[in-house]
Amino acid sequence: MKSHGRKSIQASVTPQDLIAGDQTLAGVWQATVLTLLPDAFPGVLGQSLTGKALKDGLWQLDAVDLRRWGEGRHRNVDDTPAGGGAGMVLRADILAKAIEDTRRPGPLIYLSPRGKPFDQAMARDLALGPGVTLLCGRFEGVDERVIEQYGIKEVSLGDFVLTGGEIAAQALIDATVRLIPRVLGNQASLEEESFSDGLLEHPQYTRPAVWNGREIPEVLLSGHHAKIADWRRAEAERLTKERRPDLWRAYTGRDSDEDQEL
Numbered sequence: 001m002k003s004h005g006r007k008s009i010q011a012s013v014t015p016q017d018l019i020a021g022d023q024t025l026a027g028v029w030q031a032t033v034l035t036l037l038p039d040a041f042p043g044v045l046g047q048s049l050t051g052k053a054l055k056d057g058l059w060q061l062d063a064v065d066l067r068r069w070g071e072g073r074h075r076n077v078d079d080t081p082a083g084g085g086a087g088m089v090l091r092a093d094i095l096a097k098a099i100e101d102t103r104r105p106g107p108l109i110y111l112s113p114r115g116k117p118f119d120q121a122m123a124r125d126l127a128l129g130p131g132v133t134l135l136c137g138r139f140e141g142v143d144e145r146v147i148e149q150y151g152i153k154e155v156s157l158g159d160f161v162l163t164g165g166e167i168a169a170q171a172l173i174d175a176t177v178r179l180i181p182r183v184l185g186n187q188a189s190l191e192e193e194s195f196s197d198g199l200l201e202h203p204q205y206t207r208p209a210v211w212n213g214r215e216i217p218e219v220l221l222s223g224h225h226a227k228i229a230d231w232r233r234a235e236a237e238r239l240t241k242e243r244r245p246d247l248w249r250a251y252t253g254r255d256s257d258e259d260q261e262l
């Protein structure tokens with residue numbers, strides 16, 4: 001029945017056991033991934049906090065093999081680029097069938113180096129919705145007409161070229177799923193981390209108090225919460241200003257009334 005597997009990955013014990021038929025849990029955030037490499041999932045998403053949350057049914061993952069809609073004995077899904085050139089392009093008609101058959105509520109995204117750069121704001125928006133359907137390209141990418149036909153949004157992991165969309169899909173899912181309530185356990189850590197208030201995070205330290213002749217900044221050992229908060233804020237501002245002038249401009253622009261001295 002499922003010659004070219006559909007992997008519904010949800011509540012279970014180990015990553016491979018997470019592959020469990022087509023049922024979906026109502027009201028649970030759902031990632032549907034269209035890929036030529038379904039075995040790459042859940043991958044790192046099956047580990048640690050995201051993996052535990054997957055087993056606990058706080059989110060669901062369905063990695064669907066595009067070859068299911070492939071043609072002929074070899075289940076072909078691609079063909080040579082129109083106009084010539086190296087490589088192969090995923091066919092619009094094949095992708096359209098895959099999209100029609102699998103699409104669930106939530107945006108449809110093609111991971112692509114031409115896309116809008118993925119950021120924390122996108123992760124937050126996605127986490128608030130019902131889920132996402134992700135199309136992973138391979139080879140030279142996908143036929144442009146399928147992007148137009150379905151109004152697919154293109155999202156990039158950054159200005160570099162990956163071999164396929166799978167790593168990008170896992171990064172997008174990881175960043176999003178950790179914002180779903182109860183996935184991280186400690187919600188407070190979300191509020192302080194990088195980007196949550198437009199700044200990079202302050203430096204972190206832990207025991208031993210002295211290592212290699214290097215001490216933990218004294219204020220952090222003072223127990224004085226207000227001073228610690230001030231120090232962290234100042235460090236976050238310093239790092240953002242030094243490393244990310246783009247974020248710093250957005251931050252100072254936004255807060256210009258409060259931060260006159262900046």
Ligand code: SAH
Nearest residue numbers: 111112113137141156157161162164165168
């Ligand atoms: N020829 C294409 C690149 C194809 S790379 C170009 O020059 O734009 C093959 C696939 O990897 C793409 O279809 C896309 O799904 C994925 N990919 C590559 N780089 C990516 C990036 N920076 N972000 C997200 N997906 C990426």
